[in-house]
Amino acid sequence: MEQETNGVVRLIHKGEEESQAQEDIWNCIFGxxxxxxxxxxxxxxxxxxxxxxxxxxxxxxxxxxxxxxxxxxxxxxxxxxxxxxxxxxxxxxxxxxxxxxxxxxLLRRDGENSMAALVLLESSPVMLAPWHYLSARVAKENTAAFSAAHGKDVWEYAKTNPEHSKLINDALACHARVTMRAIIDNCAEIFKGIESLVDVGGGNGTTLSMLVKAFPWIKGINFDLPHVVSVAPHCHGVVHVEGDMFDSVPNAHAAFLMSVLHDWGDDECIQILKNCIEAIPKDTGKVIIVEAVLEGKIGKEKSLKDVGLMLDMIMMAHTSNGKERSAKEWAHILTEAGFSRHSIVQIPAIECVIFAYP
Ligand SMILES: C[S@@+](CC[C@H](N)C(=O)[O-])C[C@H]1O[C@@H](n2cnc3c(N)ncnc32)[C@H](O)[C@@H]1O
CATH class of the missing domain: 1.10.10.10 (Winged helix-like DNA-binding domain superfamily/Winged helix DNA-binding domain)
Incomplete structure:
Protein backbone atom coordinates (compact mmCIF):
# COMPACT_ATOMS: atom_id res chain seq x y z
CA MET A 1 0.00 0.00 0.00
CA GLU A 2 1.20 3.53 -0.74
CA GLN A 3 0.30 6.77 1.02
CA GLU A 4 1.23 10.24 -0.17
CA THR A 5 1.96 12.93 2.43
CA ASN A 6 3.20 16.34 1.21
CA GLY A 7 4.32 14.77 -2.05
CA VAL A 8 6.30 11.99 -0.33
CA VAL A 9 5.14 8.46 -1.10
CA ARG A 10 5.51 6.13 1.87
CA LEU A 11 5.07 2.38 1.82
CA ILE A 12 2.68 1.21 4.52
CA HIS A 13 2.68 -2.36 5.76
CA LYS A 14 -0.59 -4.18 6.23
CA GLY A 15 -0.07 -4.33 10.02
CA GLU A 16 0.48 -0.58 10.16
CA GLU A 17 -2.77 0.03 8.29
CA GLU A 18 -4.68 -2.19 10.70
CA SER A 19 -3.30 -0.48 13.79
CA GLN A 20 -4.02 2.93 12.23
CA ALA A 21 -7.61 1.72 11.64
CA GLN A 22 -7.84 0.70 15.32
CA GLU A 23 -6.62 4.14 16.41
CA ASP A 24 -9.02 5.89 14.02
CA ILE A 25 -12.03 3.91 15.19
CA TRP A 26 -11.30 4.56 18.90
CA ASN A 27 -10.97 8.26 18.11
CA CYS A 28 -14.28 8.08 16.28
CA ILE A 29 -16.04 6.21 19.13
CA PHE A 30 -14.84 8.56 21.87
CA GLY A 31 -14.48 11.74 19.80
CA LEU A 106 -11.12 31.19 22.93
CA LEU A 107 -13.00 29.45 25.75
CA ARG A 108 -13.25 32.42 28.12
CA ARG A 109 -16.89 33.25 28.78
CA ASP A 110 -16.67 36.75 27.32
CA GLY A 111 -13.26 37.27 25.79
CA GLU A 112 -13.01 39.20 22.53
CA ASN A 113 -12.84 36.10 20.33
CA SER A 114 -14.74 33.87 22.73
CA MET A 115 -16.30 30.75 21.22
CA ALA A 116 -17.56 29.49 24.60
CA ALA A 117 -21.23 30.23 23.85
CA LEU A 118 -21.02 28.16 20.67
CA VAL A 119 -19.59 25.21 22.62
CA LEU A 120 -22.40 25.55 25.19
CA LEU A 121 -25.07 25.63 22.46
CA GLU A 122 -23.80 22.69 20.42
CA SER A 123 -23.22 20.57 23.54
CA SER A 124 -26.66 21.33 24.99
CA PRO A 125 -29.09 18.40 25.32
CA VAL A 126 -31.50 20.20 22.95
CA MET A 127 -28.95 20.35 20.12
CA LEU A 128 -27.56 16.86 20.77
CA ALA A 129 -30.96 15.12 20.72
CA PRO A 130 -31.58 15.49 16.93
CA TRP A 131 -28.43 13.48 16.11
CA HIS A 132 -30.29 10.35 17.24
CA TYR A 133 -32.72 10.91 14.37
CA LEU A 134 -30.17 11.47 11.60
CA SER A 135 -30.50 8.04 9.99
CA ALA A 136 -34.32 8.34 10.01
CA ARG A 137 -33.93 11.73 8.34
CA VAL A 138 -31.68 10.27 5.63
CA ALA A 139 -33.83 7.18 5.09
CA LYS A 140 -37.18 8.99 4.95
CA GLU A 141 -36.17 12.52 3.90
CA ASN A 142 -39.43 13.93 5.22
CA THR A 143 -38.65 13.67 8.95
CA ALA A 144 -36.44 16.59 9.94
CA ALA A 145 -34.17 15.40 12.75
CA PHE A 146 -34.73 18.46 15.01
CA SER A 147 -38.51 18.20 14.64
CA ALA A 148 -38.41 14.44 15.23
CA ALA A 149 -36.62 15.11 18.54
CA HIS A 150 -38.57 18.17 19.70
CA GLY A 151 -41.87 18.22 17.78
CA LYS A 152 -41.13 21.57 16.08
CA ASP A 153 -38.35 23.22 14.12
CA VAL A 154 -35.45 25.00 15.79
CA TRP A 155 -36.93 28.53 15.40
CA GLU A 156 -40.37 27.50 16.71
CA TYR A 157 -38.63 25.73 19.60
CA ALA A 158 -36.64 28.87 20.43
CA LYS A 159 -39.84 30.94 20.37
CA THR A 160 -41.33 29.01 23.27
CA ASN A 161 -38.07 28.36 25.16
CA PRO A 162 -36.47 31.69 26.09
CA GLU A 163 -33.49 30.00 27.75
CA HIS A 164 -32.64 28.06 24.61
CA SER A 165 -33.28 31.16 22.52
CA LYS A 166 -30.69 33.00 24.64
CA LEU A 167 -28.23 30.14 24.16
CA ILE A 168 -28.73 30.41 20.37
CA ASN A 169 -28.46 34.21 20.27
CA ASP A 170 -25.30 34.24 22.43
CA ALA A 171 -23.68 31.52 20.31
CA LEU A 172 -24.51 33.31 17.05
CA ALA A 173 -23.22 36.57 18.47
CA CYS A 174 -19.83 35.06 19.35
CA HIS A 175 -19.49 33.53 15.89
CA ALA A 176 -20.62 36.84 14.34
CA ARG A 177 -17.92 38.78 16.23
CA VAL A 178 -15.16 36.55 14.84
CA THR A 179 -16.41 36.53 11.23
CA MET A 180 -17.28 40.24 11.19
CA ARG A 181 -13.73 41.17 12.14
CA ALA A 182 -12.49 39.28 9.04
CA ILE A 183 -15.10 41.03 6.87
CA ILE A 184 -14.41 44.52 8.23
CA ASP A 185 -10.65 44.06 7.77
CA ASN A 186 -10.87 42.59 4.27
CA CYS A 187 -14.00 44.00 2.58
CA ALA A 188 -14.17 47.62 3.78
CA GLU A 189 -14.35 48.88 0.17
CA ILE A 190 -17.75 47.27 -0.46
CA PHE A 191 -19.45 49.19 2.37
CA LYS A 192 -18.49 52.60 0.93
CA GLY A 193 -21.57 54.44 -0.32
CA ILE A 194 -24.06 52.13 1.44
CA GLU A 195 -26.37 54.52 3.33
CA SER A 196 -28.64 51.93 4.87
CA LEU A 197 -28.22 48.21 5.37
CA VAL A 198 -30.81 45.66 6.44
CA ASP A 199 -29.40 42.59 8.22
CA VAL A 200 -31.92 39.88 7.36
CA GLY A 201 -32.09 37.31 10.18
CA GLY A 202 -29.65 39.51 12.05
CA GLY A 203 -30.19 37.89 15.47
CA ASN A 204 -29.56 40.21 18.42
CA GLY A 205 -27.87 42.90 16.27
CA THR A 206 -24.22 42.04 17.09
CA THR A 207 -23.25 41.95 13.40
CA LEU A 208 -24.84 45.26 12.50
CA SER A 209 -23.53 47.06 15.55
CA MET A 210 -19.97 46.06 14.52
CA LEU A 211 -20.59 47.17 10.91
CA VAL A 212 -22.10 50.51 11.96
CA LYS A 213 -19.19 51.13 14.34
CA ALA A 214 -16.66 50.40 11.56
CA PHE A 215 -18.62 52.29 8.86
CA PRO A 216 -20.51 55.02 10.77
CA TRP A 217 -22.27 56.41 7.66
CA ILE A 218 -24.45 53.25 7.52
CA LYS A 219 -27.95 53.31 9.06
CA GLY A 220 -28.50 49.77 10.33
CA ILE A 221 -31.81 47.89 10.29
CA ASN A 222 -31.66 44.65 12.23
CA PHE A 223 -34.49 42.42 10.98
CA ASP A 224 -35.50 39.19 12.74
CA LEU A 225 -38.43 37.29 14.24
CA PRO A 226 -40.42 39.04 17.01
CA HIS A 227 -39.15 36.85 19.88
CA VAL A 228 -35.52 37.59 18.87
CA VAL A 229 -35.92 41.33 18.30
CA SER A 230 -37.95 41.84 21.49
CA VAL A 231 -34.95 40.85 23.66
CA ALA A 232 -32.20 42.36 21.46
CA PRO A 233 -30.07 44.94 23.30
CA HIS A 234 -30.10 48.58 22.21
CA CYS A 235 -27.29 49.17 19.66
CA HIS A 236 -26.22 52.68 18.66
CA GLY A 237 -27.04 53.38 14.98
CA VAL A 238 -29.23 50.27 14.63
CA VAL A 239 -33.02 50.00 14.67
CA HIS A 240 -34.55 46.63 15.40
CA VAL A 241 -37.44 45.63 13.16
CA GLU A 242 -39.49 42.49 13.67
CA GLY A 243 -41.03 40.48 10.86
CA ASP A 244 -40.88 37.40 8.68
CA MET A 245 -38.36 37.36 5.83
CA PHE A 246 -40.64 35.01 3.88
CA ASP A 247 -43.28 37.79 3.74
CA SER A 248 -41.09 40.83 3.08
CA VAL A 249 -37.83 42.54 3.99
CA PRO A 250 -37.53 46.22 5.11
CA ASN A 251 -36.28 48.61 2.41
CA ALA A 252 -32.60 49.59 2.44
CA HIS A 253 -29.75 50.36 0.02
CA ALA A 254 -28.29 46.92 0.59
CA ALA A 255 -29.27 43.69 2.30
CA PHE A 256 -26.94 41.52 4.37
CA LEU A 257 -27.48 37.85 5.20
CA MET A 258 -25.00 35.97 7.36
CA SER A 259 -25.47 32.27 8.19
CA VAL A 260 -29.14 32.54 7.27
CA LEU A 261 -29.51 30.93 3.84
CA HIS A 262 -27.72 27.72 4.88
CA ASP A 263 -30.63 27.10 7.27
CA TRP A 264 -33.02 26.72 4.33
CA GLY A 265 -33.66 24.65 1.18
CA ASP A 266 -33.23 26.07 -2.33
CA ASP A 267 -36.86 27.14 -2.85
CA GLU A 268 -36.95 28.89 0.53
CA CYS A 269 -33.63 30.67 -0.21
CA ILE A 270 -34.98 31.83 -3.58
CA GLN A 271 -38.06 33.27 -1.83
CA ILE A 272 -35.94 35.10 0.79
CA LEU A 273 -33.61 36.46 -1.92
CA LYS A 274 -36.54 37.63 -4.09
CA ASN A 275 -37.80 39.57 -1.06
CA CYS A 276 -34.31 41.07 -0.65
CA ILE A 277 -34.32 42.18 -4.32
CA GLU A 278 -37.72 43.84 -3.71
CA ALA A 279 -36.25 45.72 -0.74
CA ILE A 280 -33.20 47.29 -2.49
CA PRO A 281 -32.84 49.78 -5.39
CA LYS A 282 -32.74 47.97 -8.76
CA ASP A 283 -29.81 50.00 -10.12
CA THR A 284 -27.46 50.56 -7.16
CA GLY A 285 -28.61 47.93 -4.65
CA LYS A 286 -26.68 44.83 -3.66
CA VAL A 287 -27.11 41.80 -1.46
CA ILE A 288 -24.16 40.70 0.66
CA ILE A 289 -24.22 37.05 1.70
CA VAL A 290 -21.79 35.49 4.19
CA GLU A 291 -21.76 31.70 3.93
CA ALA A 292 -19.42 28.75 3.45
CA VAL A 293 -18.70 27.81 -0.16
CA LEU A 294 -17.92 24.11 -0.44
CA GLU A 295 -15.33 23.13 -3.03
CA GLY A 296 -14.06 26.72 -3.20
CA LYS A 297 -11.57 27.84 -0.59
CA ILE A 298 -12.55 25.08 1.78
CA GLY A 299 -12.04 22.46 -0.92
CA LYS A 300 -8.36 23.36 -1.05
CA GLU A 301 -7.53 23.56 2.62
CA LYS A 302 -8.12 20.28 4.38
CA SER A 303 -8.94 21.67 7.84
CA LEU A 304 -11.43 24.20 6.45
CA LYS A 305 -12.92 21.56 4.20
CA ASP A 306 -13.50 19.40 7.29
CA VAL A 307 -15.23 22.29 9.08
CA GLY A 308 -17.41 23.02 6.01
CA LEU A 309 -18.48 19.38 5.78
CA MET A 310 -19.16 19.27 9.54
CA LEU A 311 -21.31 22.38 9.19
CA ASP A 312 -23.24 20.60 6.44
CA MET A 313 -23.99 17.75 8.87
CA ILE A 314 -25.05 20.29 11.52
CA MET A 315 -27.51 21.73 8.98
CA MET A 316 -28.86 18.24 8.31
CA ALA A 317 -29.39 17.58 12.02
CA HIS A 318 -30.64 20.99 13.11
CA THR A 319 -32.66 22.37 10.20
CA SER A 320 -35.40 20.99 7.97
CA ASN A 321 -33.88 21.59 4.53
CA GLY A 322 -30.70 23.55 5.25
CA LYS A 323 -27.31 22.69 3.71
CA GLU A 324 -23.90 24.07 2.85
CA ARG A 325 -23.50 24.85 -0.85
CA SER A 326 -20.85 24.75 -3.56
CA ALA A 327 -20.16 27.76 -5.82
CA LYS A 328 -22.29 26.06 -8.49
CA GLU A 329 -25.22 25.62 -6.08
CA TRP A 330 -24.96 29.27 -5.00
CA ALA A 331 -24.97 30.34 -8.67
CA HIS A 332 -28.16 28.32 -9.20
CA ILE A 333 -30.19 29.90 -6.39
CA LEU A 334 -28.89 33.42 -7.11
CA THR A 335 -29.83 33.16 -10.78
CA GLU A 336 -33.26 31.69 -9.95
CA ALA A 337 -33.91 34.52 -7.48
CA GLY A 338 -33.28 37.04 -10.28
CA PHE A 339 -29.75 38.36 -9.72
CA SER A 340 -27.94 39.36 -12.92
CA ARG A 341 -24.42 38.76 -11.56
CA HIS A 342 -22.51 37.87 -8.43
CA SER A 343 -18.96 37.42 -7.19
CA ILE A 344 -17.45 35.33 -4.39
CA VAL A 345 -14.67 36.78 -2.23
CA GLN A 346 -12.57 34.64 0.09
CA ILE A 347 -11.82 36.00 3.57
CA PRO A 348 -9.76 34.50 6.40
CA ALA A 349 -12.76 32.69 7.93
CA ILE A 350 -14.79 29.54 7.30
CA GLU A 351 -17.20 31.61 5.23
CA CYS A 352 -16.81 33.54 1.98
CA VAL A 353 -18.56 36.80 1.10
CA ILE A 354 -20.90 36.64 -1.90
CA PHE A 355 -21.89 39.95 -3.52
CA ALA A 356 -25.04 39.69 -5.65
CA TYR A 357 -26.51 42.43 -7.88
CA PRO A 358 -30.09 42.63 -9.22
C1 LIG B 1 -28.31 31.05 12.07
S1 LIG B 1 -29.05 32.50 12.66
C2 LIG B 1 -27.98 33.78 12.02
C3 LIG B 1 -28.01 35.03 12.85
C4 LIG B 1 -27.03 36.14 12.42
N1 LIG B 1 -27.19 36.50 11.03
C5 LIG B 1 -25.61 35.71 12.71
O1 LIG B 1 -24.89 35.31 11.79
O2 LIG B 1 -25.20 35.76 13.87
C6 LIG B 1 -30.50 32.66 11.69
C7 LIG B 1 -31.38 33.81 12.12
O3 LIG B 1 -32.52 33.82 11.25
C8 LIG B 1 -33.65 34.19 12.03
N2 LIG B 1 -34.87 33.76 11.35
C9 LIG B 1 -35.35 32.50 11.22
N3 LIG B 1 -36.50 32.52 10.53
C10 LIG B 1 -36.75 33.83 10.22
C11 LIG B 1 -37.81 34.47 9.50
N4 LIG B 1 -38.81 33.76 8.98
N5 LIG B 1 -37.76 35.82 9.36
C12 LIG B 1 -36.72 36.55 9.90
N6 LIG B 1 -35.68 35.96 10.57
C13 LIG B 1 -35.70 34.61 10.73
C14 LIG B 1 -33.40 33.48 13.35
O4 LIG B 1 -34.19 34.00 14.39
C15 LIG B 1 -31.90 33.69 13.53
O5 LIG B 1 -31.61 34.86 14.26
Missing amino acids: FTEMAVVKCAIELGIPDFLDTHQQPVSLNKLSNVLGCSASLLYRILRFLTNRGIFKEVSTENGETGYVQTHVSR
Missing part, protein backbone atom coordinates in the same frame (compact mmCIF):
# COMPACT_ATOMS: atom_id res chain seq x y z
CA PHE A 32 -17.40 13.33 21.70
CA THR A 33 -15.33 13.43 24.90
CA GLU A 34 -13.40 16.47 23.67
CA MET A 35 -16.53 18.61 23.36
CA ALA A 36 -17.92 17.26 26.65
CA VAL A 37 -14.74 17.97 28.63
CA VAL A 38 -14.29 21.40 27.04
CA LYS A 39 -17.87 22.18 28.10
CA CYS A 40 -16.99 21.05 31.64
CA ALA A 41 -13.93 23.36 31.67
CA ILE A 42 -16.04 26.34 30.53
CA GLU A 43 -18.74 25.64 33.12
CA LEU A 44 -16.13 25.36 35.89
CA GLY A 45 -14.61 28.65 34.72
CA ILE A 46 -11.06 27.27 34.24
CA PRO A 47 -10.19 29.43 31.18
CA ASP A 48 -11.59 32.56 32.89
CA PHE A 49 -9.58 31.98 36.07
CA LEU A 50 -6.28 31.16 34.30
CA ASP A 51 -6.75 34.24 32.17
CA THR A 52 -6.72 36.54 35.16
CA HIS A 53 -3.27 35.17 36.18
CA GLN A 54 -0.01 36.00 34.45
CA GLN A 55 1.74 33.17 36.34
CA PRO A 56 1.11 29.40 36.12
CA VAL A 57 -1.62 28.32 38.58
CA SER A 58 -1.05 25.19 40.64
CA LEU A 59 -3.64 22.42 40.84
CA ASN A 60 -4.21 23.08 44.55
CA LYS A 61 -4.87 26.77 44.03
CA LEU A 62 -7.16 26.08 41.06
CA SER A 63 -9.14 23.42 42.89
CA ASN A 64 -9.48 25.64 45.99
CA VAL A 65 -10.65 28.67 44.04
CA LEU A 66 -13.06 26.71 41.85
CA GLY A 67 -14.25 24.56 44.76
CA CYS A 68 -13.46 21.33 42.90
CA SER A 69 -12.05 17.95 43.83
CA ALA A 70 -8.30 18.23 43.12
CA SER A 71 -8.02 14.64 41.88
CA LEU A 72 -10.95 14.97 39.42
CA LEU A 73 -9.75 18.38 38.28
CA TYR A 74 -6.27 16.92 37.68
CA ARG A 75 -7.78 14.32 35.30
CA ILE A 76 -9.76 16.98 33.43
CA LEU A 77 -6.59 19.08 33.03
CA ARG A 78 -4.49 16.07 32.02
CA PHE A 79 -6.98 15.32 29.22
CA LEU A 80 -7.11 18.91 28.03
CA THR A 81 -3.35 19.58 28.18
CA ASN A 82 -2.83 16.41 26.15
CA ARG A 83 -5.02 18.04 23.47
CA GLY A 84 -3.15 21.36 23.65
CA ILE A 85 -6.13 23.12 25.20
CA PHE A 86 -4.19 24.12 28.35
CA LYS A 87 -0.44 23.91 28.97
CA GLU A 88 1.42 22.43 31.93
CA VAL A 89 4.41 24.44 33.26
CA SER A 90 6.25 24.67 36.59
CA THR A 91 5.18 27.27 39.13
CA GLU A 92 7.78 29.44 40.93
CA ASN A 93 8.06 26.90 43.76
CA GLY A 94 8.42 23.92 41.46
CA GLU A 95 4.84 22.64 41.56
CA THR A 96 2.98 21.65 38.41
CA GLY A 97 1.02 24.64 37.15
CA TYR A 98 -1.35 25.40 34.32
CA VAL A 99 -1.49 28.28 31.82
CA GLN A 100 -3.70 29.27 28.90
CA THR A 101 -2.99 28.39 25.26
CA HIS A 102 -4.33 30.05 22.10
CA VAL A 103 -7.18 27.53 22.11
CA SER A 104 -8.18 27.91 25.77
CA ARG A 105 -8.22 31.72 25.37
